[in-house]
Amino acid sequence: MKTAPAILLLCLVIVFIQDWKFRKIHVVLPLVIFAISFFIIAIEKYDLLEIVLFNTGFFLTTLSILTIYMSMKSKRFLNPFQHYFGLGDLLFYVAITPLFLLKNYILFFILSLLFAIILQFGLKKFIKEETVPLAGFSALFLFIVILKDSFFVFQKITLL
Structure with missing residues (x-):
């Protein structure tokens, strides 16, 4: 395995550990x-700016719809970062945008949310906080997906 993908995997492990223990991740x-x-994807023949913009647009649209829905439900504006979504979660989902084409980013986003829900319920006895370490669970899921994409050639999700 090359150095850059190994550093990426290490960063994902650190995100998981930090979010699990502290419910926040370092901005770096x-x-x-x-x-x-x-850097890794730029080596390939993809229009990275377009990929990042489309994926970020999807994520921000989803976050906006969620904010509008939750605000309408409570009959007042709810700041998503104070009530149900962390800034680290936002930064993480934007940070991984170069790794996926749009349809695969949407697939990863949905599957990572399901993975987080399953882990949250499965580890309920061991988790003391009420909040979900979404960035951490998503980083763990991405770690698994990258390993799967590296060792198996069928149904690759990432651009790695």
Whole structure:
């Protein structure tokens, strides 16, 4: 395995550990993940700017719809970062945008949310906080997906 993908995997493990223990991640981690992902994929023949813009647009649209829905439900504006979504989660999902084509980013986003829900319920006895370490669980899921994509040639999800 080359150095850059190994650093990417290490960063994902650190995101998981930090989010699990502290329910926050260091701001440098998403920046490193984005830079390494951009560097790795830039070697390939993809229009990375377009990929990043489309994936970020999808994510921000989803977050906006969620904010509008939750605000309408409570009959007042709810800041998503104070009530149900962390800034680290936002930074993580934006940081991984270079790794996927849009349809695969959407697939990863949905599957990572399901993975987080399953882990949250499965580890309920061991988790003391009420919040979900979404960035951490998503990083763990991405770690598994990258390993799967590296060792098996069928149904690759990432651009790695």
